[in-house]
Amino acid sequence: MSSYEVYYLIMKIAIIGAGYMGAAFSWPLRDNGHEVNLVGTHLDGEIIHACETTRIHPKLKRPLPEGTRVFPLSRIDEALEGVEVIVSGVNSFGIPWIAEILTPRVRSIHKILSLTKGLDITSEGRVRHLLQVITENFPEDRKREVPVAAIGGPCIAGELAGRRQTCVVFGAEDPTVGTFFKKTCETNYYHIWTTTDIFSLEVSVALKNAYALGVGIAYGMLDQQGGMDQSNASMHNLASAMFAEGTWEIAQFLKRTGGNPEFAYTLPGAGDLYVTTMGGRSVRMGRLLGEGYSFQEALEQMKGETLEAVEIIRGVARWIAFQDQQGQLYRDEFPLMRSLVRTVVEGKPLELDIREWFGGAY
Amino acid sequence: MSSYEVYYLIMKIAIIGAGYMGAAFSWPLRDNGHEVNLVGTHLDGEIIHACETTRIHPKLKRPLPEGTRVFPLSRIDEALEGVEVIVSGVNSFGIPWIAEILTPRVRSIHKILSLTKGLDITSEGRVRHLLQVITENFPEDRKREVPVAAIGGPCIAGELAGRRQTCVVFGAEDPTVGTFFKKTCETNYYHIWTTTDIFSLEVSVALKNAYALGVGIAYGMLDQQGGMDQSNASMHNLASAMFAEGTWEIAQFLKRTGGNPEFAYTLPGAGDLYVTTMGGRSVRMGRLLGEGYSFQEALEQMKGETLEAVEIIRGVARWIAFQDQQGQLYRDEFPLMRSLVRTVVEGKPLELDIREWFGGAY
Numbered sequence: 001m002s003s004y005e006v007y008y009l010i011m012k013i014a015i016i017g018a019g020y021m022g023a024a025f026s027w028p029l030r031d032n033g034h035e036v037n038l039v040g041t042h043l044d045g046e047i048i049h050a051c052e053t054t055r056i057h058p059k060l061k062r063p064l065p066e067g068t069r070v071f072p073l074s075r076i077d078e079a080l081e082g083v084e085v086i087v088s089g090v091n092s093f094g095i096p097w098i099a100e101i102l103t104p105r106v107r108s109i110h111k112i113l114s115l116t117k118g119l120d121i122t123s124e125g126r127v128r129h130l131l132q133v134i135t136e137n138f139p140e141d142r143k144r145e146v147p148v149a150a151i152g153g154p155c156i157a158g159e160l161a162g163r164r165q166t167c168v169v170f171g172a173e174d175p176t177v178g179t180f181f182k183k184t185c186e187t188n189y190y191h192i193w194t195t196t197d198i199f200s201l202e203v204s205v206a207l208k209n210a211y212a213l214g215v216g217i218a219y220g221m222l223d224q225q226g227g228m229d230q231s232n233a234s235m236h237n238l239a240s241a242m243f244a245e246g247t248w249e250i251a252q253f254l255k256r257t258g259g260n261p262e263f264a265y266t267l268p269g270a271g272d273l274y275v276t277t278m279g280g281r282s283v284r285m286g287r288l289l290g291e292g293y294s295f296q297e298a299l300e301q302m303k304g305e306t307l308e309a310v311e312i313i314r315g316v317a318r319w320i321a322f323q324d325q326q327g328q329l330y331r332d333e334f335p336l337m338r339s340l341v342r343t344v345v346e347g348k349p350l351e352l353d354i355r356e357w358f359g360g361a362y
Numbered sequence: 363m364s365s366y367e368v369y370y371l372i373m374k375i376a377i378i379g380a381g382y383m384g385a386a387f388s389w390p391l392r393d394n395g396h397e398v399n400l401v402g403t404h405l406d407g408e409i410i411h412a413c414e415t416t417r418i419h420p421k422l423k424r425p426l427p428e429g430t431r432v433f434p435l436s437r438i439d440e441a442l443e444g445v446e447v448i449v450s451g452v453n454s455f456g457i458p459w460i461a462e463i464l465t466p467r468v469r470s471i472h473k474i475l476s477l478t479k480g481l482d483i484t485s486e487g488r489v490r491h492l493l494q495v496i497t498e499n500f501p502e503d504r505k506r507e508v509p510v511a512a513i514g515g516p517c518i519a520g521e522l523a524g525r526r527q528t529c530v531v532f533g534a535e536d537p538t539v540g541t542f543f544k545k546t547c548e549t550n551y552y553h554i555w556t557t558t559d560i561f562s563l564e565v566s567v568a569l570k571n572a573y574a575l576g577v578g579i580a581y582g583m584l585d586q587q588g589g590m591d592q593s594n595a596s597m598h599n600l601a602s603a604m605f606a607e608g609t610w611e612i613a614q615f616l617k618r619t620g621g622n623p624e625f626a627y628t629l630p631g632a633g634d635l636y637v638t639t640m641g642g643r644s645v646r647m648g649r650l651l652g653e654g655y656s657f658q659e660a661l662e663q664m665k666g667e668t669l670e671a672v673e674i675i676r677g678v679a680r681w682i683a684f685q686d687q688q689g690q691l692y693r694d695e696f697p698l699m700r701s702l703v704r705t706v707v708e709g710k711p712l713e714l715d716i717r718e719w720f721g722g723a724y
Contacts, residue, residue: 038547061593154602161594162595165716167603191603191716218527229425233524236640240516241529244633247609251627265626266720268676271606274636278598354529358628 010034011184014079015087016098020157021115022089023057023064027161028190029087030065037079038064039071039091041097048072060161069095076101085111085184092118092206092308103137108145113170113181115151118174118308119206121315125256125322129202147177150198152205153267154275160190164167167191169267171198193267200259204250204268209309210316211246212276214336215239216283217350220290239277245336245357246273252333252359255315272361282309295344310344317341332360373546374394376441377449378460380406384451385419385426386519390552391449392427393525399441400426403435403452403459410434422523438463447473447546450496454480454568454670457492465499470507473530475543477513477573479669481568483677487684489619491564511541512560513715515629516637522552527552531629533560553666555629562621566612566630571671572678573608574638576698577601578645579712582652607698607719608635614695614721615678618685644671657706672706679703694722 010033013024018040026036034275040048047058051070064070071079086106090098093359095116099207100110112134120128131148138146153168160166170185170192172178178194186192195201218239228234250269251261263269276282285307299307316337323329335356342348374396377384380402388398409420413432417425426432433441437522442448448468452460457478464474474496482490493510500508501633514665515530522528532547534540540556557563580601590596612631613623625631638644647669650660661669678699685691697718704710 022698047510154599154606156596156598158593159597159599162591162593164595164597164599165603165717166599167716169608193448193720229524231520231524233521234640235521235526236518236637237516237521237526237528240633240637240640241527241629243636244516244529244627244629244631247627247632251624261627262613262623265605265606265609265623265632267603269606270609270627270632274605275602276600278596278602292433354527357529358501 003034011085012083013037013085013087013184014039014083015089016076016101017041017071017089017091017094017115018047018051018057020059021091021155022087023047023060023159024086024157025089025115026068027065027163028187030068031163031187032184032185034085036068037071037083038068039076039079040073042073045072057086057161060158062161063107065118065322066215077105080105085113088112088114088116090114090116090307092130092311093306095120095133099134099137102134106138106142108142108144111177111180112146112148113151113185114148117152117202117205117209119202119312119315121319123318123322125319125326127203127319131198142340147172147174147180149177149181150202152201152272154271156275156278163187165189165191167193167267167271169193169201171195171197171201173198190191197260197263199257200254200263201268203254203257203259204263206270206312207250207253208246208269208273208276209282210313210337210340211242211249211273212280212282212314213286213289213309213340214242214246215277216286217290217352218242219283220287220292222290223287224291227243239284241354241357242336243273243277248358249334249337256329261361281305281307285309289343289350290355292350294349311343313337317345330360332356335360373447374445375399375447375449375546376401376445377451377505378438378463379403379451379453379456379477380409380413380419380432381451381453382421382519383453383517384449385409385422386523387449387451387477388430389427389523390547390549392430393549394546395445396546398427398430398497399433399445401438401441402435404435407434419523422520424523426539439467442467445635446471447475450474450476450478453668454478454492454673455668457482457495461496461499464496468500468504468508470504470710472508473539473542474508474510475513475547476510479514479564479567479571480676481564481674483681485680485684487681487688489565489681493560509534509542511539511543512564514563514634516633518637518640525549525551526567527551527553529555529633531555531557531563533563534556535560559622561619562625563618563630565588565616565619565621566625567634568674568679569612569615570608570631570635570638571644572675572699572702573635574612574642575648575651575671575675575702576604576608577639578648579652579714580604581645582649582654584652585649585705586619586653598638603716603719604698605635605639610720611696611699618691643667643669647671651705651712654712656711675699675702675706678706689706692722694718697722
């Protein structure tokens with residue numbers, strides 16, 4: 001037996017970050033009987049105020065589950081008192097912030113679960129998953145003692161909060177940690193698989209945002225050409241090719257970085273890409289680019305929105321630049337990502353090198 | 363140089379089958395300057411009549427490309443006179459018929475390209491691609507001499523006819539044959555990759571119909587629960603998990619049958635599955651099952667429609683039954699396909715074993 005056999009106990013859990021996903025995560029936790037303290041970040045003031053006064057979460061547009069306690073950031077230390085599990089519910093832009101919040105507060109009794117999808121890619125092409133960033137300044141003993149895990153897979157927050165059937169993957173280096181979190185969070189609508197390959201999990205779910213933007217481009221090109229033609233031809237063929245080039249490039253990136261390309265055809269790859277193409281900001285940004293707007297113009301139209309797709313394209317741009325500089329990549333590798341980099345990072349007009357797609361097997 | 367260096371020449375080509383895809387294929391061929399004879403099957407009488415009198419193809423709702431000549435089946439031998447390339451444009455139900463048509467007519471000068479997606483699976487679990495069925499009764503010398511190829515990948519016929527960007531894969535055992543057909547058919551909107559692995563190509567594009575039906579089930583379950591809830595939660599999470607279980611099971615099937623699982627994350631797998639989920643009969647059948655209709659009731663509602671998804675489920679049911687009988691499969695392998703088999707083949711109520719998905723790594 002591992003040290004985590006306490007899983008059937010009711011635990012005291014704090015979720016930090018009260019946006020869509022952080023708040024939605026209170027549903028499976030409360031349904032399992034855990035005590036849940038939902039703590040707003042410095043950006044969540046209005047959300048917390050609304051929850052305190054109306055119980056309705058203003059983004060999810062639902063009352064929080066019965067018994068969920070909400071806390072403004074000013075009361076975070078009270079919210080963390082006696083908790084065993086800390087859930088980080090910030091988005092990828094909040095990672096430096098959550099690291100700062102947790103580093104002085106983490107105790108050996110804690111276990112940390114991160115809901116954030118993303119990668120940290122340095123200008124030297126070093127690719128890290130976000131658990132590594134969150135914990136990098138933890139005191140050495142805490143780094144050793146505190147179990148950490150991350151979640152990937154197709155999960156729209158509003159559907160989780162609606163108790164719709166959802167399948168996700170929890171990644172933790174130690175399989176007993178994955179099992180612990182699975183037992184803690186699993187319900188009859190929230191189904192959890194576990195993996196010890198956090199890297200492949202996180203690469204897949206981070207890159208999918210960029211490729212969902214790609215799928216959006218196809219429909220933007222359709223709009224730009226006046227929508228469906230007189231015989232109702234859409235652009236699903238191109239969108240599908242974009243989708244497949246996306247899963248293909250995720251697999252190639254995994255091969256290039258020592259990951260497992262099989263993630264491209266399961267929940268974190270194909271599944272998470274599919275759910276992301278069903279709507280949301282990445283697709284909208286792609287659509288604007290496909291319509292012919294420059295990246296700056298598209299950004300202007302989406303002012304104030306969190307664009308994780310743009311961040312991951314910028315990150316992969318650094319990786320590609322470094323690999324190219326080292327002579328490690330052929331120029332025809334990652335052709336869709338290179339198109340996205342030219343438009344999003346270098347501000348150039350969109351140009352798709354369709355004939356370079358699928359490994360230049362053309 | 364291969365014997366196919368004549369590719370830049372204008373050729374005389376007959377397409378047999380004047381339905382959606384057969385007719386749509388005249389666009390890239392005519393755009394490349396080939397002479398095109400479009401021959402209706404015994405089921406295409408009305409289409410041919412409409413094309414002869416109005417030039418408008420009644421299903422594609424467009425005039426055929428300038429210069430395409432249409433022929434009723436009664437004039438097939440006239441249509442085949444002097445042709446170098448024969449394109450089989452029937453659907454999978456037409457395979458025995460096209461084999462009967464071609465077997466006595468095939469000449470050593472011919473090259474055959476098949477647009478049909480599907481597999482032939484016997485009760486002894488033998489899995490063959492359809493080129494093997496089409497050519498099995500050819501005279502021995504013709505079997506040796508006549509190059510054959512098949513097409514897979516995401517291609518809605520109406521979009522091809524609308525000259526929308528489309529990416530497909532041509533499979534031929536001899537790579538020079540693949541290249542020949544690529545040069546013959548490629549345009550600035552119809553992009554072609556080639557593979558010698560016809561088996562993996564055809565397994566992927568055939569199985570995707572069954573899994574598109576799976577994705578439809580999610581949205582049928584949504585309808586059955588009254589559609590989106592008061593907070594707009596849909597069922598994209600479940601649809602995405604279905605999608606991913608589909609690409610996963612395609613990969614597992616390829617592994618089990620000596621194919622290449624990488625096809626699951628490129629055009630024939632993820633790409634063709636994506637395009638199929640964007641609408642069409644497989645999704646509609648799934649939707650009815652998800653709403654709670656029995657298979658017989660759903661079939662009644664879709665009377666007269668060609669249901670290739672049902673055929674492939676029946677075929678894979680034979681393969682699974684044989685493998686099970688031989689003790690070759692674990693009972694938790696192919697859980698989504700087994701659910702589809704129970705409902706579609708055995709007439710049982712729909713039951714999803716979500717917790718068995720993804721290799722039982724649950």
